Each structure stands twice: as structure tokens, then as C-alpha cells.
Amino acid sequence: AQSVTQLGSHVSVSEGALVLLRCNYSSSVPPYLFWYVQYPNQGLQLLLKYTTGATLVKGINGFEAEFKKSETSFHLTKPSAHMSDAAEYFCAVSDDSGGGADGLTFGKGTHLIIQP
Amino acid sequence: ETGVTQTPRHLVMGMTNKKSLKCEQHLGHNAMYWYKQSAKKPLELMFVYNFKEQTENNSVPSRFSPECPNSSHLFLHLHTLQPEDSALYLCASSQRQRYNEQFFGPGTRLTVL
Numbered sequence: 733a734q735s736v737t738q739l740g741s742h743v744s745v746s747e748g749a750l751v752l753l754r755c756n757y758s759s760s761v762p763p764y765l766f767w768y769v770q771y772p773n774q775g776l777q778l779l780l781k782y783t784t785g786a787t788l789v790k791g792i793n794g795f796e797a798e799f800k801k802s803e804t805s806f807h808l809t810k811p812s813a814h815m816s817d818a819a820e821y822f823c824a825v826s827d828d829s830g831g832g833a834d835g836l837t838f839g840k841g842t843h844l845i846i847q848p
Numbered sequence: 849e850t851g852v853t854q855t856p857r858h859l860v861m862g863m864t865n866k867k868s869l870k871c872e873q874h875l876g877h878n879a880m881y882w883y884k885q886s887a888k889k890p891l892e893l894m895f896v897y898n899f900k901e902q903t904e905n906n907s908v909p910s911r912f913s914p915e916c917p918n919s920s921h922l923f924l925h926l927h928t929l930q931p932e933d934s935a936l937y938l939c940a941s942s943q944r945q946r947y948n949e950q951f952f953g954p955g956t957r958l959t960v961l
Contacts, residue, residue, distance in 0.1 A: 736890075766949070775852070775938055775952035822891070835881055835893030835904060836950060 734759040734825045738839035746847045751795075751810040753842050755823030758804060765806040766824040766836065767797055776822060782806060793817070818846045850874055852953035854939050860959045861929065869924040869956045871939030877951070879944050880922040882914060885936040885955070897922060898944060929960045 739754040757763055764783050768776040780791025787799040793816075797808045806823060820843050824836040852873045861867050873880065882894040896904035897916040911933075913925040922939055936957050940950040 768952075773954070775854075775954045776940075777952070778949060781949055835883070835896050835906070836891075837893075838891040840888075840890045 734763065734837045736823050736825050736837055736839035738821075738823050738842050740842055741840065742843045742845060744845040744847060745813050747815055748812050751808070751813045751817065751844065753808040753821050753823075753844065755797075755806045755808065755839060756804055757806060757823070757825045759825055764826045765797075765799060766826070767791065767795070767806075767808050768822045768824060768838075770820040770822065770841075772819075779808070779821075813844075813846050815846050815848065818844055820844075852939060852941055852951050854937075854953035854956050856956060857954065858957045858959075860961065861926070862961050863929060863931075865929075866925070866927040868926065869937055869939075869958075871922040871924075871953055873920055873922075873939075873941035873951070873953075875941060875943075875951060877941040877943050878919050879942045880916060880919070881940040881942075881950065882922065882924055883938040883940065885938055887935075891938070895924075926958075929958075931960050934958055934960045 735758045737756045766781045767779040769779050770776050779795050780789045782789050782799045790796045795810045797806050799806050820841045822841045823839040826836050855870045878899050880897045884892045884894055893906050894908045895914045900916050911928050915923040936955045938955045939953040942950045
């Protein structure tokens with residue numbers, strides 16, 4: 733069974749500072765990894781995903797994440813935080829390597845706070 | 849309408865009521881999902897439908913009853929719920945062959961009194 737651990741339920745950074753949200757996973761097969769963002773009163777929106785190939789993945793809104801198999805990590809970064817980045821961020825894993833439709837396993841989420 | 853829509857957005861019901869949540873996807877996907885999002889807990893997968901067939905029931909109590917009449921529509925029928933069932937219920941869809949990238953609706957905020 734797979735699992736996801738997000739370190740830090742709340743992360744606070746200053747506007748313009750580096751954003752780093754941590755995610756570690758466990759999976760019995762090569763994983764597919766995702767970062768989603770949730771703004772208040774909205775559903776989840778995909779930021780980026782890793783399936784195969786290049787381990788540094790770029791997503792929307794200037795975010796990127798690096799898959800490190802040796803560390804079983806998929807940390808999310810953004811060089812310069814913007815006030816509009818304040819939201820809840822979820823890391824998720826799927827070990828559905830067979831092309832089927834399985835649900836995702838999510839971490840508990842990290843609430844990102846941007847200080848002016 | 850585009851993407852994944854859910855109705856109603858907010859629902860308040862008593863423990864003896866019967867209500868239904870509706871989800872519709874306009875993306876041409878063939879898999880649909882129900883998730884439960886409670887405060888301070890990870891999103892919990894409830895049900896998976898693959899080509900209208902239920903392929904996963906994640907030990908969900910029988911007071912939650914899903915229905916998938918076609919690949920575009922998904923319902924969650926609710927009856928005799930408990931206060932601890934109050935949560936945000938999210939619907940998602942995906943294309944079965946697309947690395948399981950899921951697209952989410954805005955959710956229904958359910959309050960059980």
C-alpha cells in the first residue's frame with residue numbers, strides 16, 4: 733500500500749521568498765506523483781505531476797517539483813512567493829501502473845501562508 | 849458548463865433525511881470518483897467507477913450509496929447520516945489511460961445536524 737507524508741501542516745513565508753513544501757511517499761511500485769492546490773471553497777486543481785522521464789517537473793504558476801527516488805521525495809518549490817499562492821497544497825501518489833482507474837492517496841495537506 | 853460540476857454546493861440535512869449529491873463531468877472521461885474531505889484528515893477515497901462499473905468501495909458505510917448511470921454522471925445517495933459525516937464531498941474524473949490525472953469538482957459542503 734502506498735502512503736504520503738507532508739511535513740508541516742502550516743508553512744509561512746514572506747512574499748518574494750522561496751517556497752518549499754515537503755512530500756515523502758512510499759509505494760511498492762514506481763509511483764506517479766502529483767501536487768494539487770486547493771483555494772478556499774474550491775475543489776483541487778492540479779499543479780504538476782511526475783509519471784516517467786525527467787525528474788524535475790515544471791507546473792503552473794511557477795511551481796516545480798523534483799522526484800528523488802533515493803529519498804522517496806517529491807518536494808514542491810517556487811522561487812518567489814506571491815500573495816495569491818496562499819492556499820492548501822496536497823501531495824498525492826498513485827501506483828496505478830497498469831493504466832487503470834484507481835484512486836489517489838493524499839497527504840494531509842500543507843497550508844501555505846504568505847506574509848506581506 | 850466545463851470541467852467537473854457538483855450540485856448542490858451546500859447541503860444541510862437531519863439524520864433522518866434522504867438526499868443526493870450530483871456530479872457531472874464534461875471532459876469525456878471514463879472514470880469517476882467520490883472523495884470525502886474532513887477537517888484535519890487526508891482526503892479519503894470513497895468510491896471508484898470505471899466505465900460505469902464500481903471498481904472500488906473503500907469500506908464506506910452503507911448509508912452512502914453511489915450510482916453511476918453513465919460515464920458523465922455520478923450520484924451519492926445519502927440516508928440516515930451521522931454528524932461525523934459532515935464534510936466536503938469531492939467528485940473527480942479521469943481518463944483511464946492518462947496516468948490517473950484526476951480533475952476535481954468544487955465539492956459539496958455537507959452538514960448533518
